[in-house]
Amino acid sequence: MRWVRDPLLVVEGLTMRFGGLTAVRDLSFSVGRGDITALIGPNGAGKTTVFNCITGFYKPTSGLMALSTGGPVRLDEVAALASTGHRYKCVDDQIGADGVFLLERMPDFEIARRARVARTFQNIRLFSGMTVLENLIVAQHTPLMRASGWTIKGLFGAPQYREAEAAAMKRARYWLEHIELTHRADDAAGSLPYGDQRRLEIARAMCTDPVLLCLDEPAAGLNPRESLELNTLLRTIRDHHATSILLIEHDMSVVMEISDHVVVLEYGLRISDGTPESVRNDPKVIAAYLGVDDDEVAQVEAEVGL
Amino acid sequence: MDTTGGGTPVSEGALPSPRFPIEDALRSAGLWALVTLGLCFPIVAFETLQDFSNRLTIQARPLLVLFAVAAVFAGRFGWLALRHHGLPQLLPSTRFELTPERKKQLPRIGLAALLIFPFFALLLTGQGGAVKWIDNFGVQILIYVMLAWGLNIVVGLAGLLDLGYVAFYAVGAYAYALIATYVIPATVPGLGPWAFWICLPIAGILAAFWGILLGFPVLRLRGDYLAIVTLAFGEIIRLVLINWVEVTNGNAGIRTPYITFFGLPFSSRTGETTFGDVFSLPGSPAVHRSMFLYYTILALALLVAVATQRLRRLPIGRAWEAMREDEIACRSLGINTVNTKLTAFAIGAMFGGLAGAFFGARQGFVNPRSFEFMESATILAIVVLGGMGSLVGVAIAAIAVIGGIELLRELSFLKQIFGPEFDPGQYRMLIFGLAMVLMMIWRPRGLVGARQPTMPLDGNAKAISSSHVKEGHG
Numbered sequence: 069m070r071w072v073r074d075p076l077l078v079v080e081g082l083t084m085r086f087g088g089l090t091a092v093r094d095l096s097f098s099v100g101r102g103d104i105t106a107l108i109g110p111n112g113a114g115k116t117t118v119f120n121c122i123t124g125f126y127k128p129t130s131g132l133m134a135l136s137t138g139g140p141v142r143l144d145e146v147a148a149l150a151s152t153g154h155r156y157k158c159v160d161d162q163i164g165a166d167g168v169f170l171l172e173r174m175p176d177f178e179i180a181r182r183a184r185v186a187r188t189f190q191n192i193r194l195f196s197g198m199t200v201l202e203n204l205i206v207a208q209h210t211p212l213m214r215a216s217g218w219t220i221k222g223l224f225g226a227p228q229y230r231e232a233e234a235a236a237m238k239r240a241r242y243w244l245e246h247i248e249l250t251h252r253a254d255d256a257a258g259s260l261p262y263g264d265q266r267r268l269e270i271a272r273a274m275c276t277d278p279v280l281l282c283l284d285e286p287a288a289g290l291n292p293r294e295s296l297e298l299n300t301l302l303r304t305i306r307d308h309h310a311t312s313i314l315l316i317e318h319d320m321s322v323v324m325e326i327s328d329h330v331v332v333l334e335y336g337l338r339i340s341d342g343t344p345e346s347v348r349n350d351p352k353v354i355a356a357y358l359g360v361d362d363d364e365v366a367q368v369e370a371e372v373g374l
Numbered sequence: 375m376d377t378t379g380g381g382t383p384v385s386e387g388a389l390p391s392p393r394f395p396i397e398d399a400l401r402s403a404g405l406w407a408l409v410t411l412g413l414c415f416p417i418v419a420f421e422t423l424q425d426f427s428n429r430l431t432i433q434a435r436p437l438l439v440l441f442a443v444a445a446v447f448a449g450r451f452g453w454l455a456l457r458h459h460g461l462p463q464l465l466p467s468t469r470f471e472l473t474p475e476r477k478k479q480l481p482r483i484g485l486a487a488l489l490i491f492p493f494f495a496l497l498l499t500g501q502g503g504a505v506k507w508i509d510n511f512g513v514q515i516l517i518y519v520m521l522a523w524g525l526n527i528v529v530g531l532a533g534l535l536d537l538g539y540v541a542f543y544a545v546g547a548y549a550y551a552l553i554a555t556y557v558i559p560a561t562v563p564g565l566g567p568w569a570f571w572i573c574l575p576i577a578g579i580l581a582a583f584w585g586i587l588l589g590f591p592v593l594r595l596r597g598d599y600l601a602i603v604t605l606a607f608g609e610i611i612r613l614v615l616i617n618w619v620e621v622t623n624g625n626a627g628i629r630t631p632y633i634t635f636f637g638l639p640f641s642s643r644t645g646e647t648t649f650g651d652v653f654s655l656p657g658s659p660a661v662h663r664s665m666f667l668y669y670t671i672l673a674l675a676l677l678v679a680v681a682t683q684r685l686r687r688l689p690i691g692r693a694w695e696a697m698r699e700d701e702i703a704c705r706s707l708g709i710n711t712v713n714t715k716l717t718a719f720a721i722g723a724m725f726g727g728l729a730g731a732f733f734g735a736r737q738g739f740v741n742p743r744s745f746e747f748m749e750s751a752t753i754l755a756i757v758v759l760g761g762m763g764s765l766v767g768v769a770i771a772a773i774a775v776i777g778g779i780e781l782l783r784e785l786s787f788l789k790q791i792f793g794p795e796f797d798p799g800q801y802r803m804l805i806f807g808l809a810m811v812l813m814m815i816w817r818p819r820g821l822v823g824a825r826q827p828t829m830p831l832d833g834n835a836k837a838i839s840s841s842h843v844k845e846g847h848g
Contacts, residue, residue, distance in 0.1 A: 123706065181708030189706075195699035197843030198692075199827045206696045207707045212689040219717075222688040223681075229688075241831075253831040258842035276707055 070100030071329050074140045076312050077122070077171075077280060082131035084117050084336075091117040093336040095131070099280065099329075101140070104306050104313045106323045106344075109333035110356060115316045116190060118333070119282055122314070123187045124176035131172060135183050137279050138166030146170070156182060163210055164277070181210045186278035188269045190285050190316075196258025200249055200268055203257050204240035207275035212236055243271040246304065263294040267301065274305065281305065283315040287322045295319060299326050324348065332356065399454040407447040414439045480766060488516075488672055492665045501657050509664040511780055513671055513736060517729055519772040520675040522756040523765060524725030527682060529754065530762035531691065532718035533698025533846015535601045537750055538588070538608025542723040544615060544745035545584050546577035546730020551628040551740045552621070567637035570735045574728060581727020582720040584611075589719035593712055608750055615742040627741025630734050635666055667736050674732060678725045679765050685721070687828045694718050695763075695828075698846035752776075755806070759813055761820025762845065770821055775806070819843075 075098035084092040092114040099105045107115050120126040122133055134146040138159070145168055149157050155174050158167030169183035179185050195203050205212070215232030216222030222229040244250040247267040252260060257268060266286060273281055286302070287295050303326060305311050317323045323330065323344070330347040332340040340350040347353055355364075421433045495507035525539045553576060554569035565572060592603050615622045622628065634640065635649045641659035649662050685691040693714045696704050704711055734740045756775050760768030782805070785798040817823065823840030 125702070125705075176705045177708050177710050180706055187706050189703070193700045193703040193706075195696045195703065197699050197825055197838055198695060199829075199838065201831050202692060202695075202827060202829060205829060206689075206692050206704075206709075209689050209693055209707060209709050213693075216688050216690075219685070219688055219690045223684055237829075244831075250831070254827060254836065256838040256842040259839075272707070 070103050071098045071105065072100075074101045075099065076101040076137075076141070077133065077135045077314070078141045078143075078146070079118075079122070080132040080134075082118065082121060082133065083129045084114070084121055084126060084131075085129045091336050092121070092128075092333075095333070095336070095338055097331045097338060097341055098141070099312060099314050101312055102306065102310075103328040104302060104315065104326050105329045105331065106327040107314065107316050107331050107333065108318070108323055108347075109339075112335075113333040114336040115333055116284060117336075119187065119284055119314075119316060122171060122179075123185055123282060124171065124174055124179040128172050133171040135169045135171055135185065135280065136167070137169075137184065141168070158182075163214070180276060180278075183280075184276070184278045185280045185282060186273035186276045187282040188266075188273055188284055188286060190288065192262075192265050192269050194257040194265055194269055194272070196256060198257060199254050200244070200257050200260065201240055201253040203268060203272050204243055204275045205236055207272045208236040208239065210276075239275060243274060247271045247301065263290050263297075266290060266294075267298070270301065270305075274309070274311065278311055281311050281313045283313060283317075285316050285318065287317055287319040290319075295322060298322065302326055394455060394458045399451055399458075402454060403447045403450040406450040407443045410443050410446040411439065414442055418442060484766070484769070485676075492668050496657075496661065501661055505658075505660050505664050508661070508668050511777060512668045513664065514780060515773055515776045516668070516671040516675050517733060517736075518753065518756060518776045519769050520671065520678055520729045520732075521726060521753045522760065522768045522772050523675065523678040523682060524722050524729065525753050526757050526760075526763065526765070526768055527685070527694070527725070528718050528722035529757050529846075530764070530768075531682075531686065531698065532694040532715065532722075533844070534715065534718060535597065535604070535846070536719075536722070537601045537605035537747075537754065538611075539604075539722070539726055539753055540745045540747070540749040541588070541608040541611040542581040542585060542726030543730040543733065543749065544611050544742070545581045545723075546727030546732075547734040547740045547744070548615065548622065548628075548730075549573060549577040549580045549727065550731040550734035551630045554631050554735075555628055566631065567634045567639070569631055570633050570731070571636070573735075574731050577727045577731035578724045579727075581730065582724040584727075585719040585721075585723025586716050588723075589716040593715060605747065605750070608745075608747060612742050612745050615745070622742075625741060625743070627739055627743075629739050630737070632738050633663070633667060633670070633735040635662075640666065667732075671729075671732055671736075674728055677728075681721075681725075682765060690714070690717060692828060699844050755810065759810070759820055761817075761822035761824075761840075763825055763843070764820070764822035767820055767822030774809075778802075778805070778809075 077099040079098065080096050082092055082095040083090065095114075095118065107118060109115055117126065121128045121131075132146070132150065134141050134149075136142070136145075149168055150170060154170075155178070156167055156169040158165040163181055164184060169179070171179055171183060171185070174183065180187075195206060198206065212229075212232055213219075216229045217226065241250070244253055247264075247270070249260070249264060249268060249271075252264070257265065260268060266289070270281075270283065270286060273283075283302075287298055290298060299322060302313060302315075306313060315327075327344055330340070330342065330344050331338060332347055332350070332353050334356045339352045339356060340347050342350075419435060419439045421435055422430050423433055425431050491512055492504070492508045495512070496504040499507055521539070521543060524542075525536065528534050528536045528539070550570070550573040553573045554566075558565050558569050558572070588604065588607050592600050595603055616624055618624075632640070638649045640649050640663035648659060649666075682691075686695070693704065693709050694717075696707075696709065697711055697714055701711055704714070733744070737744075752775065756771045757768055759775065760766075760771030779799075779802050782798045782802050788798050789796050813820070819840035823843070824837035825840070825843045826837050
């Protein structure tokens with residue numbers, strides 16, 4: 069129950085409306101530090117919308133999303149910050165410093181570099197014309213940019229920049245080995261097979277050194293063997309890096325195998341929240357996925373709150 | 375048209391049919407001739423002439439039509455016959471292989487050729503003809519190489535389609551004209567001879583500033599919308615230059631001081647010491663001047679090339695290319711795409727401004743006619759023809775396009791064939807368009823479509839096929 073004891077991200081009353089359509093309705097959940105949290109639900113349940121809100125690609129209609137690096141989210145601290153009008157409060161002004169971040173107030177790229185939330189996309193978005201290695205280097209833009217003195221120092225080949233580039237290269241090598249793509253490092257990312265592209269996108273997100281990694285259907289389109297490799301990769305990330313994972317997934321073998329915490333959405337509402345076992349046995353979840361007998365519809369609808 | 379009966383159903387790899395299918399070939403050639411006839415009918419078949427009382431009369435030209443139709447028929451038939459009997463054997467098989475080693479030497483060889491070009495021209499054509507070759511060809515082409523390399527940063531690397539690039543060229547040229555002609559003589563006349571070198575950085579900074587100014591409103595625009603707004607920006611600058619007569623002197627333009635050799639004039643009517651006197655050089659001042667212009671623009675163009683190469687290997691350059699590939703992914707990695715776009719606009723514009731200042735100093739005169747949309751289109755065409763992002767490809771395209779246009783002016787012997795009114799220069803747009811169409815068929819990604827990676831893991835990385843590289847969405 070780390071998501072109660074030591075929450076990294078707390079989402080409170082998140083609502084997202086597109087015109088007349090309410091994609092997410094008053095959703096609350098939290099993500100535990102060091103957990104793999106799965107967000108599941110039938111198609112159109114609003115999972116990707118939640119992702120887009122957390123990563124700043126959508127501005128939610130209302131709601132609060134507080135992320136705290138360095139310690140659990142404390143609601144009094146969040147309330148104090150929310151009343152000030154600031155977007156975040158950090159221990160110092162350095163980019164990447166620990167602090168409390170109100171994600172609903174921050175633009176997408178600030179969420180990625182200040183709050184250190186990285187993400188992947190349902191339809192892979194690699195820089196297909198750049199090499200595998202370049203993809204991993206671009207992901208380290210923020211520290212490299214600072215080391216290059218906002219380009220000026222770098223233009224004259226300052227040693228500080230060379231060091232930073234070597235460090236970036238080292239990190240890229242590390243991830244290349246982890247996703248077993250070292251031999252293809254100099255090939256165009258677009259020329260990789262689908263499964264490799266999926267893994268590369270995860271490695272690229274990891275190169276930003278995130279505290280929270282949001283994966284949108286990482287196992288989609290993978291064969292069973294690749295699915296297994298993905299499980300191993302995600303476990304490695306959780307166990308050996310200070311990165312928590314939030315993932316959307318349809319592949320139940322992945323979800324039940326690796327998640328510590330599962331949140332189930334249907335029609336933009338949270339219908340279940342708990343450990344994989346408790347969710348698996350939740351009648352609402354079973355109803356949402358498998359449907360119910362005709363004579364039980366009214367009863368289940370009342371339970372779900374429709 | 376080809377599919378209706380190409381005559382030879384020989385696809386590559388299949389066995390050639392033993393017999394040349396004359397009927398099919400004739401049918402195909404006939405169809406082509408028919409289409410030609412249709413195309414000829416109103417335009418070529420009739421000519422409007424003024425008679426003695428200034429009335430328009432229509433005169434038919436059946437012979438000309440017949441000639442065109444017959445030429446197309448014969449050409450198509452001949453082509454099919456040639457292809458059937460094996461074209462490669464008939465053409466000389468001098469296929470030049472570009473090995474990686476040769477490719478690496480290409481820029482070096484090109485640079486050496488550029489460095490010796492003026493002396494070579496002087497040697498071949500003498501004092502009289504050299505100015506034309508150095509100035510009309512060398513300097514003119516290098517200005518466009520520099521402009522195209524500058525635009526390459528915006529279009530080729532950052533993937534932002536800019537149709538108004540000439541605006542920055544104009545900003546640079548007018549910055550030089552106004553400061554060198556009015557501001558410096560009015561404030562510190564002693565600096566007069568240094569005007570060009572003082573104005574060069576100012577022009578660059580001003581153009582960069584205008585680049586950012588253009589960048590802000592178009593940040594949210596992509597693709598066609600971005601192209602239209604940048605086009606409008608180019609036109610606005612030109613219209614302001616025409617209509618703000620008090621400052622720019624409108625269409626009449628501004629006469630600017632000529633470029634000097636770091637303060638030493640190249641020619642003098644008042645008897646000052648000239649460049650030729652000081653270094654006791656033989657030859658005319660015009661040659662000295664054009665040579666100096668040549669090496670100045672060569673240095674400026676190389677500055678752009680070196681800067682581009684360096685920037686590509688820095689985070690900002692990689693961010694530009696990443697933005698061209700996928701802007702949303704960039705934002706998800708913490709890249710501020712607003713700043714990234716603005717820097718691309720500013721740096722591209724700065725190089726345009728530098729080229730503009732040089733243009734002002736070279737011409738000795740600026741007016742808005744030099745900054746029409748056609749210039750933007752030409753520069754963009756060079757970038758696209760050369761292969762977006764590739765410095766070598768863009769340089770070759772600039773030489774081909776600008777050199778080609780200049781060469782057309784040289785073809786005066788054609789007048790003897792087509793009559794004294796024939797001006798080959800008039801056909802440049804036609805040839806230009808044709809070349810574009812052919813390029814789009816054979817090399818849709820430009821001369822050098824492959825992308826060179828900026829950072830290999832170990833040793834050398836091979837170029838990335840153009841099929842993976844995106845053009846950007848604006």
